[in-house]
Amino acid sequence: MNADKRGQKIRVHPRLSASNYWLVMSDILLALDYGGTKLSAAIARRDEREWLALERVMSPPNKDATWDQETMRALARRVLNRRAPIAIGISFGGPVDAAHGRVILSHHFPGWENIALREQWQDEFNVPASVDNDANVGALGEFTFGAGQVETLYATSLPVRASSLLYITVRTGVGGGWILDGKIWRGADAMAGEIGHTIYDPRGPECVCGRRGCVEVMACGPAIARDARTRGLQIDPLTGESVARAANAGDPIARAVMDDAARALGFGIGTAITLINPTRVVIGGGVSKSGERWWSVVRASARSNTLPQIRTDIVPAALGDDAPLWGAIALARELI
Amino acid sequence: MNADKRGQKIRVHPRLSASNYWLVMSDILLALDYGGTKLSAAIARRDEREWLALERVMSPPNKDATWDQETMRALARRVLNRRAPIAIGISFGGPVDAAHGRVILSHHFPGWENIALREQWQDEFNVPASVDNDANVGALGEFTFGAGQVETLYATSLPVRASSLLYITVRTGVGGGWILDGKIWRGADAMAGEIGHTIYDPRGPECVCGRRGCVEVMACGPAIARDARTRGLQIDPLTGESVARAANAGDPIARAVMDDAARALGFGIGTAITLINPTRVVIGGGVSKSGERWWSVVRASARSNTLPQIRTDIVPAALGDDAPLWGAIALARELI
Numbered sequence: 001m002n003a004d005k006r007g008q009k010i011r012v013h014p015r016l017s018a019s020n021y022w023l024v025m026s027d028i029l030l031a032l033d034y035g036g037t038k039l040s041a042a043i044a045r046r047d048e049r050e051w052l053a054l055e056r057v058m059s060p061p062n063k064d065a066t067w068d069q070e071t072m073r074a075l076a077r078r079v080l081n082r083r084a085p086i087a088i089g090i091s092f093g094g095p096v097d098a099a100h101g102r103v104i105l106s107h108h109f110p111g112w113e114n115i116a117l118r119e120q121w122q123d124e125f126n127v128p129a130s131v132d133n134d135a136n137v138g139a140l141g142e143f144t145f146g147a148g149q150v151e152t153l154y155a156t157s158l159p160v161r162a163s164s165l166l167y168i169t170v171r172t173g174v175g176g177g178w179i180l181d182g183k184i185w186r187g188a189d190a191m192a193g194e195i196g197h198t199i200y201d202p203r204g205p206e207c208v209c210g211r212r213g214c215v216e217v218m219a220c221g222p223a224i225a226r227d228a229r230t231r232g233l234q235i236d237p238l239t240g241e242s243v244a245r246a247a248n249a250g251d252p253i254a255r256a257v258m259d260d261a262a263r264a265l266g267f268g269i270g271t272a273i274t275l276i277n278p279t280r281v282v283i284g285g286g287v288s289k290s291g292e293r294w295w296s297v298v299r300a301s302a303r304s305n306t307l308p309q310i311r312t313d314i315v316p317a318a319l320g321d322d323a324p325l326w327g328a329i330a331l332a333r334e335l336i
Numbered sequence: 337m338n339a340d341k342r343g344q345k346i347r348v349h350p351r352l353s354a355s356n357y358w359l360v361m362s363d364i365l366l367a368l369d370y371g372g373t374k375l376s377a378a379i380a381r382r383d384e385r386e387w388l389a390l391e392r393v394m395s396p397p398n399k400d401a402t403w404d405q406e407t408m409r410a411l412a413r414r415v416l417n418r419r420a421p422i423a424i425g426i427s428f429g430g431p432v433d434a435a436h437g438r439v440i441l442s443h444h445f446p447g448w449e450n451i452a453l454r455e456q457w458q459d460e461f462n463v464p465a466s467v468d469n470d471a472n473v474g475a476l477g478e479f480t481f482g483a484g485q486v487e488t489l490y491a492t493s494l495p496v497r498a499s500s501l502l503y504i505t506v507r508t509g510v511g512g513g514w515i516l517d518g519k520i521w522r523g524a525d526a527m528a529g530e531i532g533h534t535i536y537d538p539r540g541p542e543c544v545c546g547r548r549g550c551v552e553v554m555a556c557g558p559a560i561a562r563d564a565r566t567r568g569l570q571i572d573p574l575t576g577e578s579v580a581r582a583a584n585a586g587d588p589i590a591r592a593v594m595d596d597a598a599r600a601l602g603f604g605i606g607t608a609i610t611l612i613n614p615t616r617v618v619i620g621g622g623v624s625k626s627g628e629r630w631w632s633v634v635r636a637s638a639r640s641n642t643l644p645q646i647r648t649d650i651v652p653a654a655l656g657d658d659a660p661l662w663g664a665i666a667l668a669r670e671l672i
Binding site: 278 | 615
């Protein structure tokens with residue numbers, strides 16, 4: 001195999017000069033996560049499952065796309081430390097047109113309308129890049145490196161991978177992403193996985209989406225705080241996390257609030273299981289750390305809302321906040 | 337290519353004798369549909385979209401698996417009329433273990449517990465066979481030959497095929513089958529597609545599945561008749577069909593009953609769309625022939641139960657009662 005052919009195989013960009021050719025012979029993958037509250041960049045070798053370097057920055061209030069882009073560029077340079085990546089995977093916290101590598105918009109910050117994020121990063125490092133929204137990328141991360149590994153019943157067997165998975169994050173909102181038959185399932189309009197906007201109670205509170213009683217507006221962190229306030233729970237600060245702590249300490253109002261939120265989420269999960277029957281449902285995000293009682297109510301509610309023949313299990317996310325970063329590594333691996 | 341190789345290519349069964357070798361050089365596919373109320377057998381050429389022969393028999397009350405098997409064998413011989421099929425596709429109205437070609441049971445008739453239906457038919461004609469439940473096979477039929485053909489916006493283009501589809505039948509029950517990425521999606525326990533058992537109203541009437549307010553128990557034909565009776569509608573016979581006729585003739589009680597049933601179905605469809613965002617939802621079965629008003633309520637209810645960015649359309653089945661038979665042809669085609 002001559003140098004040219006080797007070059008083609010690892011997709012050297014035509015603009016790459018001879019002088020830094022050796023750089024792309026590395027096996028380093030760059031993962032970027034544009035989250036709602038923080039930005040993260042990390043690198044890992046293609047066949048390893050540990051970070052070579054990882055950097056995070058919390059977002060200031062009132063940030064915009066320019067701040068995001070400049071900060072992420074600095075983070076990437078810092079984790080790379082003059083090494084060159086061979087491919088880039090990108091997770092974005094908002095709607096993405098993955099086929100064209102474009103961010104559609106951010107629901108939280110201005111300046112993200114119709115941004116060619118994939119192309120920007122391809123041009124930055126002259127290597128292929130791939131971008132998708134954080135729910136899909138997180139689902140791919142858990143599937144490839146985390147809770148998608150299903151233990152077998154036979155002690156002598158290696159763990160096998162689930163063939164399908166619904167990944168749900170419960171924090172300030174409720175997001176969802178599907179892996180079906182080993183691949184991200186995006187749907188015809190790239191809108192699949194919106195379990196947060198399936199309806200639990202048509203007479204419930206109004207949701208950001210304009211309808212009433214969506215799973216999100218009944219089960220996310222702010223919903224828990226809102227319900228606790230309505231029922232007169234006196235703690236300060238009043239957040240999803242503090243209500244969960246009060247519930248675990250035995251406060252009856254806090255328990256009732258947490259149970260209701262868990263029941264709403266379980267209802268949505270039961271419906272998703274009845275419709276698609278994935279191997280696993282994986283739940284991450286801050287609210288999923290609310291303790292054993294929350295988990296048992298979620299599981300019982302999901303179980304009572306599906307058919308008894310279905311054995312889909314419901315498990316905690318294994319990668320925590322790193323799921324989108326590891327999913328970005330999996331996206332990048334697909335490019336090489 | 338010598339005769340041996342040609343023989344391998346079309347999978348001549350090793351037991352096939354030389355004397356009837358010429359028979360398998362045909363291109364005839366055999367389709368069998370074990371429905372709840374009737375049995376059907378038909379044959380078509382591999383590349384044609386018209387039946388060469390089709391026979392149906394209505395089932396007597398109190399039939400069992402033995403009657404089904406003997407009758408279907410007679411129907412198959414009649415449509416084949418001494419011709420040999422090169423592959424067999426089978427649709428069964430009940431749970432099927434498609435991977436192993438076995439019927440699990442029939443919810444309606446005895447004797448179907450754990451029957452190796454695929455093997456029986458393979459042995460009968462010494463050709464490959466494939467079996468799946470009627471919702472999945474019907475979905476494949478509509479996808480391949482019916483409503484899965486999406487008209488393009490450009491008059492000069494050929495029709496393109498939807499890449500994903502949810503097929504729903506509404507008659508004595510509400511069944512559903514998914515085609516995702518061009519293939520039947522069965523789920524981890526072969527239970528995917530059970531839209532009839534997603535819950536619409538947890539305080540609703542009890543369903544055959546043991547829970548309350550499933551879409552099926554609110555939207556199927558018998559549910560329409562039950563609601564009409566409860567509200568005092570005086571028609572004889574009182575069936576889903578007669579209530580639909582009364583609604584279309586302007587009877588206000590019948591209209592309210594039909595609207596409620598359509599609203600429940602639309603709710604389930606909206607949730608399915610929000611979760612999976614297929615290209616199309618296709619509705620068949622007797623209740624889907626209830627007229628324009630029923631369709632507009634189903635569509636409006638689905639629309640109000642999903643996000644505005646999702647453009648999945650909801651269309652009538654194109655193949656009617658033949659969807660499982662044509663799906664069986666598509667199953668058989670996959671074998672050759």
